[in-house]
Amino acid sequence: MGGEGAFRKKVLRIISRIPRGKVLTYGQVATLAGVPRAARIVGGILYQEGIEKKLPWQRVLNARGGLSTYRVGMGEAQRRLLEAEGVAFNPGGFLDLKKYQWIPSEGELKKWKISEETAYGILENW
DNA sequence: TCAGTGACTCCCC
DNA sequence: CGGGGAGCCACTG
Numbered sequence: 001m002g003g004e005g006a007f008r009k010k011v012l013r014i015i016s017r018i019p020r021g022k023v024l025t026y027g028q029v030a031t032l033a034g035v036p037r038a039a040r041i042v043g044g045i046l047y048q049e050g051i052e053k054k055l056p057w058q059r060v061l062n063a064r065g066g067l068s069t070y071r072v073g074m075g076e077a078q079r080r081l082l083e084a085e086g087v088a089f090n091p092g093g094f095l096d097l098k099k100y101q102w103i104p105s106e107g108e109l110k111k112w113k114i115s116e117e118t119a120y121g122i123l124e125n126w
Numbered sequence: 127t128c129a130g131t132g133a134c135t136c137c138c139c
Numbered sequence: 140c141g142g143g144g145a146g147c148c149a150c151t152g
Contacts, residue, residue, distance in 0.1 A: 007149060026134055030148095043133035048150095050133080060133075068133045078133090092140080117148045133150080138143090 006035055011045050018059040021085040022102035023095070025063050031122045032104070032114055043068065058082050059102075065094040085087065098125045 010033035018024055023092065024032075026039040035041070042060065050057030058081040062068045069078045089095050101124055104112075109119050120126050 005149065035148075037135085037147050039134040040132055040147070041134090042139080044131085044150070047133050047135090057133085063135060069134085070133090072133060074133075105148060129152100132148105134147085136144105138144085139141100 003029075007035055007038065007041070008045055010034060010112065011042055012049070012053065012055065015028070015046070015055050015057070015060060017108065018056055018102050020056075021062050021087060021100070021114055022081075023059045023087070023097070023100050025061055025065075025097070027063055028122050029060060032112055034113075036122075039063075050065065053120065061095070061097075065097045067093070078111070101125050 011029055013023075014029055015034050026042040027036070029042045030036055030038040031043075046055070046057045046060060049055070054122055058078045067075050067078050069075050082095070083089070087095055087100055103125060104114075104119065106116070109116060
């Protein structure tokens with residue numbers, strides 16, 4: 001654990017920046033970190049270090065706006081944490097990504113060396 | 127070094 | 140809406 005991969009570091013940094021009440025999907029985090037198809041890795045990293053490193057792990061969801069943590073027994077905890085931040089789930093247990101998705105500032109994108117074009121491609125609510 | 131793994135995603139039924 | 144299957148790829152032992 002606590003490896004030193006560049007991708008891992010970027011993932012941890014990006015997640016640590018997601019504001020209260022906002023979310024990103026695993027795939028979006030992976031893309032912002034430079035490896036668009038490494039969504040599974042993001043989940044793995046959070047599973048290992050999310051709580052240990054005091055990250056806002058609850059703010060990362062699957063591509064449908066649902067919680068993937070039910071399969072590891074963390075679903076209810078994640079839902080409660082999000083609701084405590086003012087996030088409302090729809091009857092199906094999903095949340096509206098267009099409404100809650102975090103849009104990083106231009107400065108942040110520049111820091112991560114992500115073009116606005118790339119960001120526009122993966123973020124719904126630009 | 128390398129096969130195995132999986133908090134993912136997309137597609138199809 | 141639900142389930143199955145095939146890709147994916149950084150990380151791990």
